[in-house]
Amino acid sequence: MAFTAMHAERGRLDASRDDLGCGWAWAAVHRARPRVPLTCPECGHGVHAKLSPARMRFFAHDAGAPQCTLAGESMEHHLLKLQLAGEIRAAGWLAELEVRAPDGTWRADVMASSPNGARRIAWEAQLSAITEDEIRARTERYAAAGIGVCWVASRPRRWLELPDQSPRAPVSSHHGRRAPSAGLRRRRRHQHGRDYAGRRSGSGPPRR
Ligand SMILES: [Zn+2]
Numbered sequence: 001m002a003f004t005a006m007h008a009e010r011g012r013l014d015a016s017r018d019d020l021g022c023g024w025a026w027a028a029v030h031r032a033r034p035r036v037p038l039t040c041p042e043c044g045h046g047v048h049a050k051l052s053p054a055r056m057r058f059f060a061h062d063a064g065a066p067q068c069t070l071a072g073e074s075m076e077h078h079l080l081k082l083q084l085a086g087e088i089r090a091a092g093w094l095a096e097l098e099v100r101a102p103d104g105t106w107r108a109d110v111m112a113s114s115p116n117g118a119r120r121i122a123w124e125a126q127l128s129a130i131t132e133d134e135i136r137a138r139t140e141r142y143a144a145a146g147i148g149v150c151w152v153a154s155r156p157r158r159w160l161e162l163p164d165q166s167p168r169a170p171v172s173s174h175h176g177r178r179a180p181s182a183g184l185r186r187r188r189r190h191q192h193g194r195d196y197a198g199r200r201s202g203s204g205p206p207r208r
């Protein structure tokens with residue numbers, strides 16, 4: 001499953017947004033006849049709009065799909081991505097799901113952009129095992145593109161306490177230049193310790 005799909009004329013569709021991010025209602029793609037041709041942004045295979053039993057919107061791969069990293073992500077991972085997008089939007093930032101680098105060097109679970117577009121922070125829902133080296137390498141790829149990154153886990157992970165090794169991406173503020181690491185680490189702890197871990201048993205995914 002995925003929250004994003006590509007359409008030849010409309011471009012990128014985002015199932016977490018009311019207008020799918022392209023001015024279309026969900027009904028324009030869900031069970032529409034004739035069927036609207038949509039493809040997976042990751043593997044290019046055909047996808048179709050679908051509702052989960054809890055009425056969450058997503059795009060499912062058509063039969064015969066190749067191995068695709070988006071298709072292989074767990075439901076927990078998807079729910080966390082949705083929650084992150086909801087909270088980023090509630091904070092007044094733009095949130096886009098499943099955003100790929102133009103050259104394919106990274107794909108953010110949720111890309112947050114500040115209202116003026118000057119800052120970008122990738123939010124990574126990292127629920128599966130990952131090595132510290134891989135965390136560093138991926139963080140550095142974002143930093144090279146001037147993008148901060150916030151790693152989010154649903155359970156204690158050793159790498160959540162890693163000192164920030166990434167090159168300093170220049171970020172302007174009214175205090176002049178500063179690295180985003182301190183702020184990111186605060187948010188990371190907060191996200192891990194209270195927001196997500198604290199609410200996941202009771203509240204479930206945001207309904208849209
Ligand atoms: Zn795919």
